[in-house]
Amino acid sequence: MEAIDETAVSAQLDTKEAELRVGLGELNRPVEPGATIGFGKRIGDGTSEAIQRMADASSSQALSQTLEQVRRARVKLAEGSYGLCDVCRAPIGEARLEFRPWSVTCVEHAS
Numbered sequence: 001m002e003a004i005d006e007t008a009v010s011a012q013l014d015t016k017e018a019e020l021r022v023g024l025g026e027l028n029r030p031v032e033p034g035a036t037i038g039f040g041k042r043i044g045d046g047t048s049e050a051i052q053r054m055a056d057a058s059s060s061q062a063l064s065q066t067l068e069q070v071r072r073a074r075v076k077l078a079e080g081s082y083g084l085c086d087v088c089r090a091p092i093g094e095a096r097l098e099f100r101p102w103s104v105t106c107v108e109h110a111s
């Protein structure tokens with residue numbers, strides 16, 4: 001495996017973290033006052049709202065998880081274990097790291 005370009009990886013992690021923070025900020029933004037109150041509301045409107053809220057919650061959870069991985073990857077970079085699976089210590093693989101520089105586990109141990 002090629003030597004890891006720590007500077008490049010670090011920059012990628014920074015970019016990803018900023019992106020995730022924006023995403024989380026938007027998802028957690030409170031609903032505008034009055035936006036959900038209205039007359040002549042049909043049955044079904046509430047349902048699609050509930051579904052949207054659930055989708056937001058689950059993607060917010062996914063973003064938080066990825067943010068955790070980004071932070072973990074940065075620690076691994078500092079401690080010299082970057083590129084190795086947190087579970088089995090096997091190399092994560094260049095292709096996987098290229099696609100997701102914040103990968104902290106091998107494909108087998110990705111949850």
Ligand SMILES: [Zn+2]
Pocket residue numbers: 085086087088089090105106107108109
């Ligand atoms: Zn593993």
